[in-house]
Amino acid sequence: MTLDYEVLRLIWWALMAALLVGFAVMDGFDLGIAAQLPLVARTDTERRIAINSIGPVWDGNQVWLITAGGASFAAFPLVYAAAFSGFYFAMLLVLVALILRPVGFDFRNKISDPRWRATWDWALFVSGFVPSLVFGVAIGNLLVGVPFEYTDELRIVYHGGFFGLLNPFALLCGLTSLAMLLMHGAAFLVLKSDGTVRERARTVLSWSAVALVALFTVGGFWAAYGLDGFSIASVVNPSGPSNPLAKTVVRETGAWMVNYGAHPWTIAAPVLGYLGAVLALVFNRSRAEGLTFVATAVAVLGIIATAGLSLFPFIMPSSVSPDSSLTLWDATSSRGTLLTMTIVTAVFLPIVAGYTAWVYRKLRGKVTEAYVRQNTDTAY
Amino acid sequence: MELDPVLLSRIQFGLTAMYHFLFVPLTLGLSFILAIMESVYVMTGREIWRDMTKFWGKLFAINFAMGVATGITMEFQFGTNWAYFSHYVGDIFGVPLAIEGLMAFFLESTFVGLMIFGWDRLTRRQHLTVTWLVALGSNLSALWILIANGWMQNPVGAVFNPETMRMEVTDIFAVIFNPVAQAKFVHTVSAGYVTGAMFVLSISAFYLLRRRHLPFAKRSLAVAASFGLASALSVVVLGDESGYLTTEHQKMKLASMEAMWETEPAPASFTLFGIPDVAKRETDYAVRIPYMLGLIATRSVDQPVMGINDLVKRAETRVRSGLIAYRGLQTLRKDRDNTTARAQLADNQENLGYALLLRQFLDDPLQATQADIHRAAQLTIPPVTALFWTFRIMVGLGFFFIALFAFAFYVSATQRFERYRWFLRLALYALPLPWLAAELGWYTAEGGRQPWAIEGILPTHIAASSVSGGMVLASLIGFIIFYSVLAVVDAFLMVRYARMGPDDALKKSVTAPEDALSAATPTTEA
Numbered sequence A: 001m002t003l004d005y006e007v008l009r010l011i012w013w014a015l016m017a018a019l020l021v022g023f024a025v026m027d028g029f030d031l032g033i034a035a036q037l038p039l040v041a042r043t044d045t046e047r048r049i050a051i052n053s054i055g056p057v058w059d060g061n062q063v064w065l066i067t068a069g070g071a072s073f074a075a076f077p078l079v080y081a082a083a084f085s086g087f088y089f090a091m092l093l094v095l096v097a098l099i100l101r102p103v104g105f106d107f108r109n110k111i112s113d114p115r116w117r118a119t120w121d122w123a124l125f126v127s128g129f130v131p132s133l134v135f136g137v138a139i140g141n142l143l144v145g146v147p148f149e150y151t152d153e154l155r156i157v158y159h160g161g162f163f164g165l166l167n168p169f170a171l172l173c174g175l176t177s178l179a180m181l182l183m184h185g186a187a188f189l190v191l192k193s194d195g196t197v198r199e200r201a202r203t204v205l206s207w208s209a210v211a212l213v214a215l216f217t218v219g220g221f222w223a224a225y226g227l228d229g230f231s232i233a234s235v236v237n238p239s240g241p242s243n244p245l246a247k248t249v250v251r252e253t254g255a256w257m258v259n260y261g262a263h264p265w266t267i268a269a270p271v272l273g274y275l276g277a278v279l280a281l282v283f284n285r286s287r288a289e290g291l292t293f294v295a296t297a298v299a300v301l302g303i304i305a306t307a308g309l310s311l312f313p314f315i316m317p318s319s320v321s322p323d324s325s326l327t328l329w330d331a332t333s334s335r336g337t338l339l340t341m342t343i344v345t346a347v348f349l350p351i352v353a354g355y356t357a358w359v360y361r362k363l364r365g366k367v368t369e370a371y372v373r374q375n376t377d378t379a380y
Numbered sequence B: 001m002e003l004d005p006v007l008l009s010r011i012q013f014g015l016t017a018m019y020h021f022l023f024v025p026l027t028l029g030l031s032f033i034l035a036i037m038e039s040v041y042v043m044t045g046r047e048i049w050r051d052m053t054k055f056w057g058k059l060f061a062i063n064f065a066m067g068v069a070t071g072i073t074m075e076f077q078f079g080t081n082w083a084y085f086s087h088y089v090g091d092i093f094g095v096p097l098a099i100e101g102l103m104a105f106f107l108e109s110t111f112v113g114l115m116i117f118g119w120d121r122l123t124r125r126q127h128l129t130v131t132w133l134v135a136l137g138s139n140l141s142a143l144w145i146l147i148a149n150g151w152m153q154n155p156v157g158a159v160f161n162p163e164t165m166r167m168e169v170t171d172i173f174a175v176i177f178n179p180v181a182q183a184k185f186v187h188t189v190s191a192g193y194v195t196g197a198m199f200v201l202s203i204s205a206f207y208l209l210r211r212r213h214l215p216f217a218k219r220s221l222a223v224a225a226s227f228g229l230a231s232a233l234s235v236v237v238l239g240d241e242s243g244y245l246t247t248e249h250q251k252m253k254l255a256s257m258e259a260m261w262e263t264e265p266a267p268a269s270f271t272l273f274g275i276p277d278v279a280k281r282e283t284d285y286a287v288r289i290p291y292m293l294g295l296i297a298t299r300s301v302d303q304p305v306m307g308i309n310d311l312v313k314r315a316e317t318r319v320r321s322g323l324i325a326y327r328g329l330q331t332l333r334k335d336r337d338n339t340t341a342r343a344q345l346a347d348n349q350e351n352l353g354y355a356l357l358l359r360q361f362l363d364d365p366l367q368a369t370q371a372d373i374h375r376a377a378q379l380t381i382p383p384v385t386a387l388f389w390t391f392r393i394m395v396g397l398g399f400f401f402i403a404l405f406a407f408a409f410y411v412s413a414t415q416r417f418e419r420y421r422w423f424l425r426l427a428l429y430a431l432p433l434p435w436l437a438a439e440l441g442w443y444t445a446e447g448g449r450q451p452w453a454i455e456g457i458l459p460t461h462i463a464a465s466s467v468s469g470g471m472v473l474a475s476l477i478g479f480i481i482f483y484s485v486l487a488v489v490d491a492f493l494m495v496r497y498a499r500m501g502p503d504d505a506l507k508k509s510v511t512a513p514e515d516a517l518s519a520a521t522p523t524t525e526a
Helices: A004-027 A028-035 A044-054 A058-076 A077-086 A089-110 A114-144 A166-191 A196-228 A257-261 A264-286 A289-311 A334-361 A369-374 B007-046 B048-082 B084-116 B123-155 B173-175 B177-212 B215-238 B246-258 B292-298 B308-335 B340-361 B372-379 B384-414 B423-427 B433-447 B468-504 B514-520
Strands: A148-150 A156-158 A230-233 A250-251 A314-316 B158-161 B166-169 B270-277 B284-289 B452-453
Touching: A004 A028, A004 A058, A004 A089, A004 A166, A004 A289, A004 A334, A028 A044, A028 A058, A028 A114, A028 A166, A028 B084, A028 B292, A044 A166, A044 A369, A058 A077, A058 A230, A058 A264, A058 A334, A058 B048, A058 B084, A077 A089, A077 A156, A077 A314, A077 B048, A077 B084, A089 B215, A089 B468, A114 A166, A114 A314, A156 B084, A166 A196, A166 A264, A166 A289, A166 B384, A196 A257, A196 A264, A196 A289, A196 A334, A250 A257, A257 A264, A257 A289, A264 A289, A334 B084, A334 B166, A334 B173, A369 B123, B007 B123, B007 B177, B007 B215, B007 B433, B007 B468, B048 B084, B048 B177, B048 B215, B048 B246, B048 B308, B048 B468, B084 B158, B084 B166, B084 B173, B084 B452, B123 B173, B123 B452, B158 B340, B177 B215, B177 B384, B177 B423, B177 B433, B215 B384, B246 B308, B246 B384, B246 B433, B270 B384, B308 B340, B308 B372, B308 B384, B340 B372, B384 B423, B423 B514
Parallel strands: none
Antiparallel strands: A148 A156, A230 A250, B158 B166, B270 B284
């Protein structure tokens, strides 16, 4: 098989999905734990148990997001430009939250004054809650369509404000994403803690898994029967130049379900989403902590893949000028850049996975009350 | 008043980038100093070196958190505020950013947690390796970012594609081995090492002045003095100017830094001091050192250095050529198979960006008059007076650092700390200077790049997103407030921990003061 432009575009669609799933699985539990901090940890010691469960790893995990951002810049520059400028205030909101996180983790333990710590607890909660919600809202808006169009110089013009992003379907997706990451975060916390914190995390896990199944189901029916999906009406040249104005796009209800009929194997994605959530409930009940975490990770994979496969080949459809919609056939970088990026990723991603595994192995074991009490100055 | 989103986006990017660079150089320098200290610990087995690593590591961690936090802002802003830039050059510019994530940032961030929390979980050698990997990761990170930045200064290995209306890679190795990027990398990381060394030097001097933690402070000062001396020599000798003759606009930057209006015959002299008069195009009261500029800029005595006036004339020629390319492109967009238009574009495409300069004041560049072309060429002059001074202050500081670290080396080698207390005071008050030099250096490099976002290819004016001025003003005000609060908190913690000193900061307390804390505040949950 030769790596022609079409194949490279497909590879990069899959790699972007993999990087986003990597982010949601690896950093998702950090976000989820920060977002459930008020629920699972009430005293300072309990908070420190929860925070230290991710203390040494959140920083490396966050690089999944940064790399996904950099990779979309390199592989899908049109999507990068359209999504970041179109979601201007939403992106800046996420940014503020992501800035609060490192400083929250690092500054909180430096002073023992209760007001100081309570302030950073709030900051940490915001740093987990806001991105968990906003990333889902953003995905929801992709399915609804985003109000942008291209001039013939390929300059993006955007016709909507921040509050336009808060439409009902997108908010539903935001809640789905929040439930998903709360569940996933709880699974990690159960694995890494004991005592009261673990018991509370078990409860959060059960409720969020149930909520996730319900929200995912509602979202699925809504996308199938309530949303006008998009489909390409003209002939597509999968190896053509990346110019989004070269095609014609129509909108019709049910278009987001077409892929599941045409390629039945894609149904595996929503099935994994459900299966992961249900198994998480079962394993949580039987106290199989490792398996619970694997199950929530599978749910995360299945749910993100469901969104991606429903949209395929669209990435960022336009509601006001459907022909301006970005698809994987007309929003990528050049063939040369995709090839370079493929080689780089093939070399470095396994290396990253290798040393990440080593670091987690070195850090295995539970964060206990005794540990945080003995390390008041060295741990967070 | 109409709010200009481009100007506001520039202010926002400039401020957030300079803010980010308050933390980056310390990370670059201090990570190596930690690795050196820990290496001594592993080789000698003496506990004081471990405590040194841990204490400076604590300050490193506070700074690192801010560096990570503010770095994300930079990546986001290319998309939020510079969408046309992202579209136009993402094919090239995105690659080093993505590689930075995969190759460097993962390395640095994955191991930094283990470096801070892993002392009891690793063998000595394992922990030492982890510390070195953090230092390696942060420096590799700088390499890839500067490859991206170097491409903005000297855009090699790419060509304009009229089908996609953007630049596309033709030679990725030319992008990676861009001589401008390599020069920038060496210069920038050296500046980071100087910053790290100054940080350790100043705080150690503070302890020596207070006669506290003497064995700790003396050893730390010795490391800072030797590492700092080597770095200060490197930052001055391996300056950034070596890349300044590679392209037309880099020449313009150099000429503007020198306020050199007319071309100087070889070997050019260096203006040590003067008052640039931009209106009259003269530099008053100039004090010149013969040969010096020729040596700095061309590394030779037989090549002339071009002056601003001649470079503007050449820019005018390039605008004219660019207009031919622009006309060809417009024709081509309506009629893909027009071979004449394609040839016009191909023959003049390296000047297409110069035609886009006209867009700053003309909606249709093809209507440009003689006067418009002249005006566009004038736009290629960066802010001369500002560059002249920022460059000179930076270079002056560079020489000061060499002298300071050399003397610190002498004081440390002879152990005459009590005799040279004035020097310890000087070393303490010199603390902010490497940051000042670094910020001035960035202003010289990036202010000198104006009016271009990508030199010769994409004017800053059209690189911005189509967002409204009001939106950018709102986010800019938000950044200023948010960043100011964080700066105050960060400075407060840094000063607090530095004053506390190694004994208190590293105390292994088991008295758990948080019991009282949690009893006092049972309902603080969010």
